Amino acid sequence: MKALVAFYSGTGNTAAVGRAIAKELGADVEEIETGSGKKPGFLSTGLSSFLNLKTGIAECSSDPAKYDLVVVGTPTYGGKMSAQIRSYIEANKACFPAKVAFFRVGGNVPGNGESVNRDMASLAGRQAVAAADFAEKEVKSGEYAKKAKEFAAKLK
Ligand SMILES: Cc1cc2nc3c(=O)[nH]c(=O)nc-3n(C[C@H](O)[C@H](O)[C@H](O)COP(=O)(O)O)c2cc1C
Numbered sequence: 079m080k081a082l083v084a085f086y087s088g089t090g091n092t093a094a095v096g097r098a099i100a101k102e103l104g105a106d107v108e109e110i111e112t113g114s115g116k117k118p119g120f121l122s123t124g125l126s127s128f129l130n131l132k133t134g135i136a137e138c139s140s141d142p143a144k145y146d147l148v149v150v151g152t153p154t155y156g157g158k159m160s161a162q163i164r165s166y167i168e169a170n171k172a173c174f175p176a177k178v179a180f181f182r183v184g185g186n187v188p189g190n191g192e193s194v195n196r197d198m199a200s201l202a203g204r205q206a207v208a209a210a211d212f213a214e215k216e217v218k219s220g221e222y223a224k225k226a227k228e229f230a231a232k233l234k
Pocket residue numbers: 086087088089090091092093120121123124125152153154155156157158183184185186187188190213214
C-alpha cells in the first residue's frame with residue numbers, strides 16, 4: 079500500500095508525530111509550508127484557525143491521487159484545524175483516495191481532539207479509516223512514538 083502523510087506544523091510537534099506515523103507506514107511525507115515560507119505569529123495563527131479561514135500555502139510536491147492512503151495531521155489552534163490544513167484539504171480533496179485518516183496535535187486542553195478530526199473528515203468529504211489525538215506533552219515525553227505505532231497499525 080502506497081501511503082502519504084501530509085501535515086502542517088507551527089512549532090514541530092505535529093511534524094514529529096507525522097514523521098513517526100510515516101516511518102511506521104513506510105509512507106512519503108508532505109510537510110505543508112506557508113506561501114511566504116515564514117511561520118505566522120501567535121495572533122494570526124490563532125485567529126485564522128478560529129475563524130475557519132484559508133491561507134496561502136506553498137505548492138505541494140506529492141499528488142494525493144497517486145496514493146492508496148492519505149493521512150492528514152494538524153496542530154490545534156483556537157479549537158480548530160490550522161488554516162494551512164484547511165487550505166490543503168480544500169485544494170486537494172478531489173484527489174484524495176477513498177482511504178483517508180486524520181490526526182491532530184493539541185496543547186493540553188482536553189475535549190476538542192474529536193471535533194478537529196471530525197471537521198477535517200467532513201471538509202474532505204470522507205469517512206476516516208481511523209483518527210488519533212495527540213497532546214503536546216506526549217510529544218515532549220516521547221510517549222507519542224508508541225501511539226503513532228498503534229495508529230499506523232490500524233491503517234495497514
Ligand atoms: C495560537 C495558538 C492557539 C492554540 N489553541 C489550542 C487549542 O484551542 N486547543 C489545544 O488543544 N491546543 C491549542 N494550542 C496548542 C497547540 O495545538 C500545540 O502547541 C501543538 O503542539 C502545536 O503543534 P505544532 O508544534 O505542530 O505547531 C494552540 C497554540 C497556539 C500557538
